[in-house]
Structures are given as structure tokens and as C-alpha cells.
Amino acid sequence: GKTRHFKWDVEYMFRSPDGEENLVMGINGQFPGPTIRARAGDTVHVELTNKLHTEGVVIHWHGIRQLGTPWADGTASISQCAIAPGETFLYRFKVDKAGTYFYHGHYGMQRSAGLYGSLIVEVEDGKREPFHYDGEFNLLLSDWWHKSVHEQEIGLSSLPFRWINEPETLLINGRGQYNCSLAAQYNKSAALSQCTLRGGEQWAPNVLKVLPNKTYRLRIASTTALASLNLAIGNHKMVVVEADGNYIQPFETNDIDIYSGESYSVIFTTNQNPSTNHWISIGVRGRRPQTPQALALLNYLPNSASKLPLSAPPPTPQWNDYAHSKSFTNKLKSLMGTPQPPTTHHRRIVLLNTQNRIDGYIKWAINNVSLSLPPTPYLGSIKHGLKAAFDQSPPPESFANGYNIMVPPVNPNTTTGNGVYEIEFNTTVDVILQNANALAANTSEIHPWHLHGHDFWVLGYGEGRFEEGDEKMFNLKNPPLRNTAVIFPYGWTALRFVADNPGVWAFHCHIEPHLHMGMGVVFAEGVHLVGDVPSEALACGLTGKRLASTGGR
Numbered sequence: 244g245k246t247r248h249f250k251w252d253v254e255y256m257f258r259s260p261d262g263e264e265n266l267v268m269g270i271n272g273q274f275p276g277p278t279i280r281a282r283a284g285d286t287v288h289v290e291l292t293n294k295l296h297t298e299g300v301v302i303h304w305h306g307i308r309q310l311g312t313p314w315a316d317g318t319a320s321i322s323q324c325a326i327a328p329g330e331t332f333l334y335r336f337k338v339d340k341a342g343t344y345f346y347h348g349h350y351g352m353q354r355s356a357g358l359y360g361s362l363i364v365e366v367e368d369g370k371r372e373p374f375h376y377d378g379e380f381n382l383l384l385s386d387w388w389h390k391s392v393h394e395q396e397i398g399l400s401s402l403p404f405r406w407i408n409e410p411e412t413l414l415i416n417g418r419g420q421y422n423c424s425l426a427a428q429y430n431k432s433a434a435l436s437q438c439t440l441r442g443g444e445q446w447a448p449n450v451l452k453v454l455p456n457k458t459y460r461l462r463i464a465s466t467t468a469l470a471s472l473n474l475a476i477g478n479h480k481m482v483v484v485e486a487d488g489n490y491i492q493p494f495e496t497n498d499i500d501i502y503s504g505e506s507y508s509v510i511f512t513t514n515q516n517p518s519t520n521h522w523i524s525i526g527v528r529g530r531r532p533q534t535p536q537a538l539a540l541l542n543y544l545p546n547s548a549s550k551l552p553l554s555a556p557p558p559t560p561q562w563n564d565y566a567h568s569k570s571f572t573n574k575l576k577s578l579m580g581t582p583q584p585p586t587t588h589h590r591r592i593v594l595l596n597t598q599n600r601i602d603g604y605i606k607w608a609i610n611n612v613s614l615s616l617p618p619t620p621y622l623g624s625i626k627h628g629l630k631a632a633f634d635q636s637p638p639p640e641s642f643a644n645g646y647n648i649m650v651p652p653v654n655p656n657t658t659t660g661n662g663v664y665e666i667e668f669n670t671t672v673d674v675i676l677q678n679a680n681a682l683a684a685n686t687s688e689i690h691p692w693h694l695h696g697h698d699f700w701v702l703g704y705g706e707g708r709f710e711e712g713d714e715k716m717f718n719l720k721n722p723p724l725r726n727t728a729v730i731f732p733y734g735w736t737a738l739r740f741v742a743d744n745p746g747v748w749a750f751h752c753h754i755e756p757h758l759h760m761g762m763g764v765v766f767a768e769g770v771h772l773v774g775d776v777p778s779e780a781l782a783c784g785l786t787g788k789r790l791a792s793t794g795g796r
């Protein structure tokens with residue numbers, strides 16, 4: 244493979260993602276950041292300079308497993324020290340598997356500030372995808388708040404608690420429209436007025452130019468801070484072919500659900516009325532929406548892009564129609580030829596997800612521990628045996644038998660912790676993610692869980708509490724291989740992975756404020772097998788002191 248070189252400056256910029264000017268975190272003057280395109284087998288070199296004046300920064304390459312390069316995973320406190328203002332860090336890693344990926348900040352809530360972009364890995368030269376298409380488009384989805392990320396962060400850790408609330412705008416490739424709708428005229432009772440745009444604005448919609456009777460691949464990834472989304476193309480069906488960089492047994496659908504941290508490829512054919520354009524719509528699911536749909540235009544050439552489609556944008560399914568979401572999720576099966584899971588596991592970790600309180604502050608906790616990351620990155624502290632760097636008692640393997648997941652926690656008080664699940668190298672681990680009632684009665688939320696350093700097999704979903712014997716429902720034949728999987732309200736999700744990648748890996752809810760409130764755990768495997776970690780990754784905390792005393796070795 245080739246080596247692809249990039250030199251990036253991360254900085255704040257003035258930008259109008261939705262028509263209102265705000266501070267946005269961008270790269271080389273771009274928002275979203277530049278798209279990386281590479282081929283499977285290539286090595287990506289990103290020389291990242293932190294041009295923020297007073298904040299550290301890191302970038303995580305979401306979905307890239309970092310086989311042999313755990314120090315390049317871009318997770319502050321886990322794989323490296325945050326890059327200090329003015330300093331440069333070299334991310335060097337191999338992209339081994341074709342697919343639709345993205346990258347984003349992984350320090351504090353910098354992803355919410357706009358630090359993200361696309362990473363597309365094409366198949367190796369001479370190889371072909373298991374489906375045909377004439378052209379492709381890429382849509383990176385996000386949500387946007389007018390309140391600064393600093394204010395959001397402080398609100399989450401204040402008394403009284405200040406929730407970030409629902410986003411002002413949904414963005415497609417960093418573009419959305421606030422306070423006006425591109426499609427107001429279809430809905431006479433609409434509260435929003437028709438947008439007036441000239442086309443050159445930073446918030447002008449995406450226009451996908453297509454020819455009639457062709458087949459297109461649409462790559463879709465969601466880096467939302469909060470919103471679960473649903474995407475539909477007016478009058479067109481889609482065939483799902485890829486999820487999180489793994490091929491899916493193709494199936495047809497009118498709309499797709501996409502949770503934060505997930506990516507998909509769908510194929511569609513431009514076989515509809517060629518004398519008109521069509522809408523692509525994105526709307527909120529899983530939380531009572533207060534954010535209008537985001538729209539892009541499917542522009543059938545030679546129609547003008549200013550010609551409005553004949554019909555209104557496709558509606559988003561009801562936010563709480565979980566049957567719809569589950570039906571979509573259950574259709575995802577791996578394409579034949581995808582690696583199958585081992586038939587047995589060595590260890591099962593059951594993770595109860597609850598919303599809790601610590602001294603009145605609202606937190607999320609996993610088996611009653613709310614994650615609070617240490618100042619020394621685990622990769623260095625574990626490799627060098629620096630036991631003072633984090634809690635040495637292992638976090639709980641499960642939760643109390645008598646816990647009733649259907650009601651708010653009887654004793655909501657929890658504690659913070661930063662212990663690690665130490666996993667024996669090359670063993671097979673099952674994780675049962677167990678959802679529960681949050682602090683408010685009759686409330687259980689969706690949480691998309693993302694694993695670093697691995698793909699996992701999604702063995703199954705179930706309602707209520709996971710019981711001994713439920714493993715009989717596991718799909719061991721063609722479970723989808725993914726890096727992100729959702730837990731539905733009051734339900735469980737079962738995952739299996741092989742701990743074959745030496746390193747320290749975050750596993751967490753991909754909702755940015757939830758991770759910030761403690762909703763994650765840390766896995767460590769085969770750290771003794773990790774080779775030299777670049778000293779720039781460890782120049783902080785106790786590993787920084789160690790470097791000073793060993794002369795940098």
C-alpha cells in the first residue's frame with residue numbers, strides 16, 4: 244500500500260453551519276475537516292498541529308482498529324496525552340479494511356464543537372466491492388447547538404444540572420438551515436418560513452447531482468453528539484450493503500435508522516420521475532424531536548437544482564416507534580464470507596447502564612461506577628506498571644441480581660472510578676449491555692455503544708432483563724460485525740469480540756454528553772505485547788515523570 248501524508252492544523256474559526264455565526268472547530272480552515280481517501284492496505288500519516296490557544300486536542304479514527312498502533316487511537320487519557328497548544332503529534336496507522344469511516348475529537352466534548360470529518364477506505368487496487376455502482380456520494384451527519392461547547396460542558400457538571408437540550412439544527416456535511424425550511428411551502432401550517440438562499444452560503448444545502456437510470460452508492464456516517472437519526476430518499480428505495488466497514492447481506496428499505504457512531508452504505512437507482520428533483524430527509528428518533536428535519540436535494544440532471552421536488556420531503560417515523568427501529572436493526576445480517584464468531588466465550592461481562600447522582604450531580608454509571616478518566620494515559624501506565632495512575636481494583640463484572648431495571652434506581656447514589664477490565668490476550672469476551680430506567684419514571688433512553696480497537700459481532704437484542712438461557716437466542720450464523728451497537732429502552736444487547744489487539748481500548752456510549760457524564764468503561768488486553776509507544780504520546784502525568792527520569796526511554 245501507499246503512504247498518504249496529511250498536515251493538519253486544528254483551530255477555532257468563525258463559521259455559519261446553519262445560518263447563525265458561531266465558533267466552530269475546524270481543520271485547515273475547513274468544516275467538516277478534510278475527507279481522507281485511501282485504499283485498504285495504505286498507511287495514513289497525519290501530522291496534527293494544535294492551533295487552539297488554550298486547549299489540548301486528540302483525534303480518534305473511528306472504526307479503524309489500529310492493529311499494532313494502539314498509541315494512534317486518539318483517545319485522551321487512554322491511548323495518549325492530549326496534544327498541547329502549539330505542539331504537533333504524528334498519527335500513523337494502517338487502514339486495513341475498505342469501508343465508510345470518520346474521525347473526530349476525543350477529548351472533552353470537542354466532537355460537539357465540530358471537530359470531525361470523513362475517512363473513506365476503498366478496496367485494494369484490482370479488487371472489487373460485492374455490489375455495483377456508477378457513482379457515489381458521502382454524507383456525514385451531525386447535530387448542532389448555538390450554545391458553546393464550554394457552556395454545555397459546564398452545565399452538565401453544575402448544580403442544578405443544566406442539560407444541553409435538543410440541537411438547534413441537524414447538519415449534512417456541516418450544512419443545515421436554522422429558523423427557515425427549504426420545504427416550508429409544502430406545509431401551509433408550517434411554523435418555519437421558506438429559506439431564501441443564493442447557493443453560495445456556508446449553510447446552503449447539499450445537492451447530489453445524478454443521471455437518470457444509474458446506480459449510486461450513498462455513504463452515510465453519523466457523528467451526532469446526541470441525536471439518533473432516520474434517513475430517507477423521497478420516492479426511492481435503498482438497499483443496505485455496508486455497516487461500519489463490514490458488508491451486509493443486501494436488503495431493501497424505505498428508510499434507515501442511524502445512531503451516533505454508526506456508518507452505512509446504501510445503493511439506490513435513479514429510476515423515478517426524471518422531470519423532477521427529489522428530497523433526502525433526515526429526522527430525529529428516540530428522543531422527542533424539537534429539531535426540524537435536515538434536507539439535501541437529489542438533483543436529477545438536467546433539471547436545475549433550484550427546481551423544487553413535486554412532493555414534500557419524506558416524513559421521519561415517529562420518534563418513539565421502537566418497533567420500526569427494531570425491525571430495521573434485526574434485518575442486519577453479515578454478508579456470506581464475513582468472519583463468523585467463535586461459538587463459545589471465555590468471559591461474560593454484564594454492564595448495567597443507569598443514570599445516577601453523586602452529591603446531587605447527575606451522572607451515568609456502568610455497574611454503579613461513573614467513569615472519570617485519569618490524567619495519565621492507561622496505555623503508558625499499564626505498560627510501565629505505574630499502579631498509582633488509576634484504581635487498581637477491577638470494576639464489577641455484573642450487577643446485583645435484585646436490581647429492577649423497569650423503575651428508577653432505588654438508591655441513585657453512585658461513585659466515580661477509573662478501574663480497567665483487564666482481558667486475557669486472545670480470549671473471547673461476551674458483553675451484555677443492559678439498559679434500565681433513568682432517574683425519571685417511565686424513561687429509558689437509547690444508547691449507541693462504540694468499541695475501540697475492534698469490531699464485535701452483534702449476537703442479539705432482547706427485551707427486559709437478560710436472563711440465563713437468553714443466549715439460546717444468539718445468532719452465531721450471520722451476526723453483523725460492527726463497531727457500534729445500540730441498546731433499546733429497557734432492553735439488552737449482546738456482543739462478542741476476540742481480544743486480539745494489544746492495547747487499551749475505550750468502550751462507551753457515543754452520545755457525547757453521556758460519555759462526559761461517565762458512561763463508559765476501559766478494556767486492556769495484551770499490553771505487555773505493545774511495542775514502543777512514541778514518547779510524545781506519554782509526556783504527561785506519571786508517564787511524563789517516568790520519561791523525565793529515564794531520559795526519554
Ligand SMILES: O=C1O[C@H]([C@@H](O)CO)C(O)=C1O
Nearest residue numbers: 404406605681688756757760
Ligand atoms: O443525560 C441526560 O440528562 C437529561 C435528563 O435525563 C435530565 O435532565 C437527558 O435527557 C439525558 O439524556
